[in-house]
Amino acid sequence: MVHKGETVGIVGESGCGKSVTALSVLRLIPDPGKIVGGHIFFKDREVTRMSAEELREFRGNDVAMIFQDPMTSLNPVLRIGFQIKEAMVAHERFDNNAAEERVVPMLKKVRIPAPKDRAKNYPHQFSGGMRQRAMIAMGLSNEPGLLIADEPTTALDVTVQAQIIELLRDLNREMGTAVVLITHNLAVVASLCTRVIVMYAGRIVEQGPTRQIFYNPQHPYTWSLLQSIPRIDSTQHDKLLTISGLPPDLSNPPPGCLFHPRCRFRVDRCSKQEPPLEEVGPGQDARCWVLMKNALAGAESTS
Amino acid sequence: MSAEGAQVSQAPAYEMALVRVEDVVKHFPIGAGLFGGQVVRAVDGVSFEVRSGETLGLVGESGCGKSTLGRVIAQLQPATSGHVFFKDTDLVSLHGEKLRRMRQQMQMIFQDPYASLNPRMTVGDIIGEPLQNFGISRGKEREKRIHEVMRICGLNPNFIRRYPHEFSGGQRQRIGIARALVLNPTFIVADEPISALDVSIQAQIVNLLEDLQDRFKLTYLFIAHDLSVVRHLSDRVAVMYLGKIVEVADSKEIYLNPLHPYTKALLSSIPIPDPDLEAKREPILLKGEIPSPVNPPTGCRFHTRCPIAQFPKCSEEEPALEDKTPGHRAACHFAGQL
Numbered sequence: 100m101v102h103k104g105e106t107v108g109i110v111g112e113s114g115c116g117k118s119v120t121a122l123s124v125l126r127l128i129p130d131p132g133k134i135v136g137g138h139i140f141f142k143d144r145e146v147t148r149m150s151a152e153e154l155r156e157f158r159g160n161d162v163a164m165i166f167q168d169p170m171t172s173l174n175p176v177l178r179i180g181f182q183i184k185e186a187m188v189a190h191e192r193f194d195n196n197a198a199e200e201r202v203v204p205m206l207k208k209v210r211i212p213a214p215k216d217r218a219k220n221y222p223h224q225f226s227g228g229m230r231q232r233a234m235i236a237m238g239l240s241n242e243p244g245l246l247i248a249d250e251p252t253t254a255l256d257v258t259v260q261a262q263i264i265e266l267l268r269d270l271n272r273e274m275g276t277a278v279v280l281i282t283h284n285l286a287v288v289a290s291l292c293t294r295v296i297v298m299y300a301g302r303i304v305e306q307g308p309t310r311q312i313f314y315n316p317q318h319p320y321t322w323s324l325l326q327s328i329p330r331i332d333s334t335q336h337d338k339l340l341t342i343s344g345l346p347p348d349l350s351n352p353p354p355g356c357l358f359h360p361r362c363r364f365r366v367d368r369c370s371k372q373e374p375p376l377e378e379v380g381p382g383q384d385a386r387c388w389v390l391m392k393n394a395l396a397g398a399e400s401t402s
Numbered sequence: 403m404s405a406e407g408a409q410v411s412q413a414p415a416y417e418m419a420l421v422r423v424e425d426v427v428k429h430f431p432i433g434a435g436l437f438g439g440q441v442v443r444a445v446d447g448v449s450f451e452v453r454s455g456e457t458l459g460l461v462g463e464s465g466c467g468k469s470t471l472g473r474v475i476a477q478l479q480p481a482t483s484g485h486v487f488f489k490d491t492d493l494v495s496l497h498g499e500k501l502r503r504m505r506q507q508m509q510m511i512f513q514d515p516y517a518s519l520n521p522r523m524t525v526g527d528i529i530g531e532p533l534q535n536f537g538i539s540r541g542k543e544r545e546k547r548i549h550e551v552m553r554i555c556g557l558n559p560n561f562i563r564r565y566p567h568e569f570s571g572g573q574r575q576r577i578g579i580a581r582a583l584v585l586n587p588t589f590i591v592a593d594e595p596i597s598a599l600d601v602s603i604q605a606q607i608v609n610l611l612e613d614l615q616d617r618f619k620l621t622y623l624f625i626a627h628d629l630s631v632v633r634h635l636s637d638r639v640a641v642m643y644l645g646k647i648v649e650v651a652d653s654k655e656i657y658l659n660p661l662h663p664y665t666k667a668l669l670s671s672i673p674i675p676d677p678d679l680e681a682k683r684e685p686i687l688l689k690g691e692i693p694s695p696v697n698p699p700t701g702c703r704f705h706t707r708c709p710i711a712q713f714p715k716c717s718e719e720e721p722a723l724e725d726k727t728p729g730h731r732a733a734c735h736f737a738g739q740l
Contacts, residue, residue, distance in 0.1 A: 112600040212690075226691045256463035256692070257627065261671035261685045283601055286630075286673035290680040309677045327605040329634035331657070331672045332679070336634070338612075339605040345570050346600070 101245060104275045106268075108288035108309070110324075111298035112346055117281045120298070121247045125158055142244070160190050163238030167250040169230035173222040179233050180206075180218030186237045198240075205236040208273075209266060228259035235266065239276060246270075249281045264291050285328060289313055294382075297321045300347050300357040303376060307383030317385040317392065319364045356388065364394040419451035419487075420589055420621050421475060426484035428467070428474050432696070443695050444470040446645035447484070449723070452589070457615065457622040459636030459653065461629055461668075463692055467645045469593050472625045476510045476591045477501065488589070506536055509582035513594035515574035519566040525552075526562035529580045536585065547584065554617075555580040556610060572603035576610065583614065593625045608635060629672050633657055641665045644703040645695055647723055651730040661732040663740040664688075664704050686740070702735065710740050 101107050109117045122128050124139055126146060139146040141161055149157060166172050174182060180202045187198035206214035209232040222230060231251055238246055248267065252260035268291055271278050280292055288295055288309065295312040297305040297320065305318040316322045326340035344361040347353055353360050359369035368388050376386045426448050433439035444467040452458045462468045473479045475486055477493050486493045488504060496504060509532075512518035519528055530548050533539055539547060549559040555576045566574055575595060582590055592611065596604045608631060614620060626632050632639060633653055640650045641662065649662040660666040667686040674680055688707045693699055699706045705716040715735055723733040732738075 112602055228691055257629070257671045258463065258667060258688045259691055261673075262687055264673070265685070265687060284673070285601075286675040286680075289675050289677045290673040313675065313677050324601060325675060327602060328675060329608070329630045330674060330676075331630040331633055331669065332674050332676075333633070334654075339608055339634070341605045341609060342602040343606075345572070345603075 101277050101279055103244065104271070104277050105294060106271055106278045106280065106292045107294045107296060108292035109279060109281045109296045109298060110283065110285055110288055112283060114346060114349070115298045116301040117298050118249055119301075121164065121249055121279065121281055124247065125162060125164060126154055127158075127164075156190070159186065159243065160192065160241050161243055162245045162247065163241070163243045164247040164249065165231070165234045165238050165251055167253050169227070169234045169254075170222060172234055173230060175222050177221070178218070179220050179222065179225065183218075183233070183237045183240055187240045190241050192241050201240060205240050206233070208239070208270070209233070209236045210262075211236075226259075227255055228262060231255065231263055232266065235263075235270070239270065239274065242274065243276060245277045245279065247279045247281070250283070251280070252287065253282070253284075260287070267291060285313075285324065297324075300352065301349055302357060302386060303384075304358065304387070305383070305385040306376075307380065311380060311383045315380065315383075315391075317379045317383065317390045318358075318387050319362045319389065319391060319394065320358050321385075322391050323363070356386070364389050364391075418453045420454040420489060421452040421623070422485075422487040422490075423451065423471075423475060424449050424485040424487070426471065426474055426486060427482045428470050428479065429482045440696050443645050443698060445474065445481075446695075446698070448642075448645075448647050450640055450647060450650055452621060452623055453638075454588075455619055455621055456637040457624050457635050459632035459639040460623060460625045460642060461627060461632050461639060462642035463627060463668075465644075465692055465695065466642045467695065468625050468627075468642050471642070472510070472591045472593050472623060475623065476508055477505065478510065502536075506532075506585050507587050508589040508591065509585065509587040511575075511578050511582050511590060511592040511595045514598050515571055515578055516566075516598075518578055519574060521566055524563050524565060525557070525569075525577055528566070528577060529584055532581060532585050538585070548580075551580045551584050554614070555583065556606075570603075571599050572606055575599060575607055579607075579610065579614070583618070586618070587620070589621045589623070591623045591625070594627070595624075596631065597626065597628060604631070611635065629669065641668065644692060644698050646703060646733065648704065648734070649730075649732045650723070651732075655730055659730075659738075661726050661730065661737040662704075662734045663708050663710050663736075665732075666740050667709070702733070704734075710736055712736065 111117045123134055134147060183202050183205055184198045187193045187201060188195055193201060202218050203214045206218055211217050211229060211232055225233060252263050264287060267278055270276060282288060292309050295309050296303055299320050305321045312321060316325060323340060323342045327342060329339060342361050347357055355370040355373055359365045366389060374386050374388045376384045379385045379390060426445055428445040429441040429443055431439050431441050448471060460468050474481045481494055493504060526548050529551060530544055533544050548562060552559045557576050596607045599607060615622060624635055636653045639653050639656045640647050643664050649665045660669055667688050670685045690707055693706060701717040701719055702721050705711040721733045721735045723731050726732050726737050
């Protein structure tokens with residue numbers, strides 16, 4: 100669930116299903132993939148039951164999406180300004196003239212310098228960071244309620260990443276657009292999001308308010324992930340904690356909890372029965388039989 | 403006598419240098435116009451040393467020339483000009499058999515564990531290839547050595563006849579590391595060895611690299627754009643911007659007290675996985691992106707994006723990389739003022 104104007108981070112490793120989840124929201128799953136169960140609602144309308152016509156209306160108007168590599172999402176032979184205008188005209192929200200007039204302000208909104216001249220440029224004349232800004236301008240041009248950003252900064256340098264994060268934060272505040280940020284970078288989530296969803300092997304293993312997830316994670320996967328990343332502000336040199344093994348092969352998943360083969364806190368039950376996603380704190384849910392509060396208490400009492 | 407004594411006390415720093423890079427330049431010509439094409443100034447006059455037994459982190463954004471510099475140091479590409487000394491032998495002046503013999507002592511680990519392993523060779527052949535190239539050991543003895551490095555790198559020796567596609571990304575990087583290790587080198591250039599790996603696998607490789615260094619007294623040049631990992635692994639850090647080194651210092655010093663405005667902005671751009679700290683932090687946002695190395699800015703190359711640049715000094719005079727405090731070098735007219 101994403102609330103109005105919220106910033107939610109979906110984190111997980113490659114292949115954990117975070118992008119597929121986001122694509123499902125827009126019903127963009129490529130063949131032969133299929134949504135085989137479950138429902139997706141947007142403002143009380145069921146996306147999973149929309150007709151092709153309704154879907155067209157819904158995509159772009161209500162929900163926009165930006166991707167990791169902006170170059171592959173832009174048409175190389177059309178001017179940036181034209182492509183942004185096209186996105187608006189296609190949804191019939193603005194007529195040709197109104198759309199034309201909105202292009203430069205949109206580019207300005209995403210902090211592209213000299214937007215009037217830049218609107219006439221082709222994608223190859225833009226740097227990586229500017230292309231991503233242009234994509235964000237295009238996505239927001241129809242004033243959607245939700246922007247899904249799938250690894251929007253992964254292909255960018257850190258100084259440019261900082262600019263884009265700042266931009267998303269500002270736009271979220273200015274326009275009230277809810278943002279779902281899909282990333283493998285926990286630090287980016289800490290910086291931008293108010294709520295976090297942690298995915299592993301196609302399942303949500305933990306979700307909750309950002310502070311709780313970072314300071315009081317209950318799922319061993321979340322906990323291990325946080326312990327395994329070096330921090331720029333650490334003052335002492337500790338060995339990094341490692342998560343042994345690999346994420347499971349999803350065509351042949353392990354029985355029970357999908358994380359149990361790599362979990363250092365597993366008990367017998369973990370390999371037999373998959374735990375449900377249950378409330379573990381205010382607004383925080385985790386999918387684990389053990390939970391970190393018990394695991395760490397146990398470790399303390401034995402040592 | 404006292405003068406001599408003073409010299410002796412200074413000597414170790416110099417002697418400790420395993421690799422010394424002096425004014426290395428690497429230009430790539432692009433296009434071939436009638437009057438000569440343009441050149442990409444990938445590395446444009448760089449000097450530093452890598453001390454024996456240390457890890458020197460080389461960081462910078464994409465296109466800053468860090469990988470090219472790594473390849474020039476490892477002699478995979480010839481320098482346009484300048485010198486690379488390895489244990490006081492100038493590698494740039496060596497050719498043929500003499501250079502080949504020196505290469506035995508310096509190996510490279512690459513970023514992409516998919517592209518850097520030949521898919522048609524078995525793991526045993528890949529790891530054993532350097533032994534074959536240098537005519538070291540054969541038959542049973544060679545296989546024993548391959549088994550040994552596989553075990554050291556956390557690979558199951560029973561997999562010696564498998565092919566790279568049968569391994570995961572992390573395991574493939576272990577194969578790349580085993581290949582670099584098989585000749586018992588003293589110096590390893592690691593070019594972004596973990597950036598292609600998943601978050602939960604990165605820590606495994608970082609720890610492996612640390613263990614190997616302790617065990618075999620290795621010296622690393624660790625090239626990366628991820629400053630958090632560089633901080634974790636490195637004793638000293640060199641920061642590159644557009645073909646130049648702008649700052650070099652001890653790892654702790656550079657993170658606590660960066661003197662160059664670029665280093666400072668770079669460090670402040672890196673998010674910390676801690677929501678409360680993040681809420682308090684104000685990153686120094688740089689304008690624009692890294693300019694083209696074909697036509698770098700005049701004077702200080704950073705002046706077009708620098709928040710404290712003063713004109714015309716910064717756009718006309720190129721600052722030298724010099725000691726600002728002992729052991730802490732920076733190339734900035736206004737070092738420490740941001």
